[in-house]
Amino acid sequence: MDFQPDAEIDHEGPVTPYRQLAGILRARIARGEWQPNKPISSETQLVQQYGLARTTVRRAIAVIVEEGLVFTVPQRGTYVAPQQAVPDDKASPGQAG
Amino acid sequence: MDFQPDAEIDHEGPVTPYRQLAGILRARIARGEWQPNKPISSETQLVQQYGLARTTVRRAIAVIVEEGLVFTVPQRGTYVAPQQAVPDDKASPGQAG
DNA sequence: GTAGATTTGTTCGTATGTATA
DNA sequence: TTATACATACGAACAAATCTA
Numbered sequence: 001m002d003f004q005p006d007a008e009i010d011h012e013g014p015v016t017p018y019r020q021l022a023g024i025l026r027a028r029i030a031r032g033e034w035q036p037n038k039p040i041s042s043e044t045q046l047v048q049q050y051g052l053a054r055t056t057v058r059r060a061i062a063v064i065v066e067e068g069l070v071f072t073v074p075q076r077g078t079y080v081a082p083q084q085a086v087p088d089d090k091a092s093p094g095q096a097g
Numbered sequence: 098m099d100f101q102p103d104a105e106i107d108h109e110g111p112v113t114p115y116r117q118l119a120g121i122l123r124a125r126i127a128r129g130e131w132q133p134n135k136p137i138s139s140e141t142q143l144v145q146q147y148g149l150a151r152t153t154v155r156r157a158i159a160v161i162v163e164e165g166l167v168f169t170v171p172q173r174g175t176y177v178a179p180q181q182a183v184p185d186d187k188a189s190p191g192q193a194g
Numbered sequence: 195g196t197a198g199a200t201t202t203g204t205t206c207g208t209a210t211g212t213a214t215a
Numbered sequence: 216t217t218a219t220a221c222a223t224a225c226g227a228a229c230a231a232a233t234c235t236a
Contacts, residue, residue, distance in 0.1 A: 042211060044212095078212090
């Protein structure tokens with residue numbers, strides 16, 4: 001399953017919204033939309049852009065943080081991890097918390 | 098992480114500007130750009146040189162004051178503390194008399 | 195003493211972003 | 216979804232002390 005970077009969230013589908021968003025973010029990082037050590041869109045922006053609740057956005061971010069794709073700096077933002085191999089869709093980089 | 102003495106501030110990065118500046122000042126002191134008991138650049142000069150707000154500059158200075166690298170004299174300036182090794186990480190050098 | 199420039203000290207307001215309830 | 220808290224950053228203004236002339 002591949003998510004388009006500009007895809008919309010399907011609230012009716014079998015895949016939960018937060019997993020959809022995680023896939024979208026993964027795709028946006030993969031295409032180099034956000035550079036390493038640069039911030040991805042803020043939670044507020046993602047909320048507005050995809051019409052999701054904040055908790056849902058945070059859950060999605062938590063997923064890709066777990067994957068090592070990004071890291072969150074408290075009171076600062078979420079940043080693209082330096083030099084990471086972006087997985088196609090699903091991946092287990094081995095290291096999870 | 099090491100800061101170049103002439104580095105520019107990255108407002109987009111995960112490290113807050115005031116911490117970046119603190120690192121830069123640390124580096125400039127370490128290279129002997131400012132001698133012990135001699136004033137470092139004034140807040141206004143640092144504001145102009147790095148394009149930061151004064152509050153941000155003051156915050157950075159507060160960090161290295163806390164580390165004992167410099168000391169501030171009201172209405173005079175901020176001076177390099179006498180005889181102390183610049184710490185790699187942290188330090189609590191004795192008081193300068 | 196007066197005047198001006200410089201420098202640190204302090205406070206207020208606005209904005210952004212994450213953290214938590 | 217809403218509200219509050221905390222951290223950070225910028226901008227502006229004024230106070231107080233120092234130095235120079």
